[in-house]
Amino acid sequence: xxxxxxxxxxxxxxxxxxxxxxxxxxxxxxxxxxxxxxxxxxxxxxxxxxxxxxxxxxxxxxxxxxxxxxxxxxxxxxxxxxxxxxxxxxxxxxxxxxxxxxxxxxxxxxxxxxxxxxxxxxxxxxxxxxxxxxxxxxxxxxxxxxxxxxxxxxxxxxxxxxxxxxxxxxxxxxxxxxxxxxxxxx
Numbered sequence: 001x002x003x004x005x006x007x008x009x010x011x012x013x014x015x016x017x018x019x020x021x022x023x024x025x026x027x028x029x030x031x032x033x034x035x036x037x038x039x040x041x042x043x044x045x046x047x048x049x050x051x052x053x054x055x056x057x058x059x060x061x062x063x064x065x066x067x068x069x070x071x072x073x074x075x076x077x078x079x080x081x082x083x084x085x086x087x088x089x090x091x092x093x094x095x096x097x098x099x100x101x102x103x104x105x106x107x108x109x110x111x112x113x114x115x116x117x118x119x120x121x122x123x124x125x126x127x128x129x130x131x132x133x134x135x136x137x138x139x140x141x142x143x144x145x146x147x148x149x150x151x152x153x154x155x156x157x158x159x160x161x162x163x164x165x166x167x168x169x170x171x172x173x174x175x176x177x178x179x180x181x182x183x184x185x186x
Contacts, residue, residue: 001046001136001165006055008041015041019055021184025135028166030176033186039169040069042186043138046167061165065134067142071125075114079105079124082113086128099127102157104150118145126154130161137162140169155179 001023008016015038023029031039044050046057047064073082083096100106103123108116113124122145129137137158143151155178158166168181176183 001060002056002058003046004056004058006042006045006057007053008038008045008050009053016045016052019186023165023167025165026163028168028179028181030168030170030179030181030183031186032170032173032176032183035171037186039186040140043140043167043169046136047138061135063132063134064136064138065129065132066138067122067125067129067140069140069144071113071121073113073116073121073124073128076112078110078112079116079120079127080109082124083128083131087131091131096127096131099131099157099161102160103127103153119147119150122146123150123154126157130157134162135164136167137164138167138169141171142168143172143175151175 003019003021006016006019019042031042033039045052046060047066074085077085079100080096103126105120105123108120113121126142143154146154158179166181168176168179170176
């Protein structure tokens with residue numbers, strides 16, 4: 001993926017100004033910088049959720065998956081229901097089960113997402129993103145609300161299951177290092 005002279009403003013506030021970067025396939029990158037610098041805006045542009053004011057994005061993969069700052073689960077559906085909503089009914093049940101075991105989510109399979117703890121919701125959002133068929137995985141502060149044990153589980157599953165290009169948005173140098181991501185300052 002090549003990003004050339006990307007610019008984005010909201011009203012009078014310039015969020016991105018002539019941002020350039022090359023992201024190589026299969027590599028991991030951590031977008032780092034203070035709050036408000038444009039990290040989330042950049043990934044929203046890459047994901048096609050917003051349009052840039054100017055600049056070019058070349059080679060953006062067609063298959064993308066993301067964990068946003070919000071978990072974006074359907075509140076009345078269970079974890080399996082949320083996964084099936086995105087993955088489809090034909091997605092292998094055994095693969096889903098393996099992921100739920102790996103992320104320690106088997107004790108709450110019948111609970112609607114609205115009644116899950118924040119950490120359970122976060123792990124469900126991670127499971128959904130990791131099980132999707134994607135060439136690009138965007139993780140925007142993916143470990144928010146996770147204790148160290150569950151964060152370690154999540155990192156192991158990311159390492160185990162995803163070999164495409166990864167863009168991590170984080171304030172944590174430790175998280176970037178744990179994922180083996182090249183750090184890019186915005």
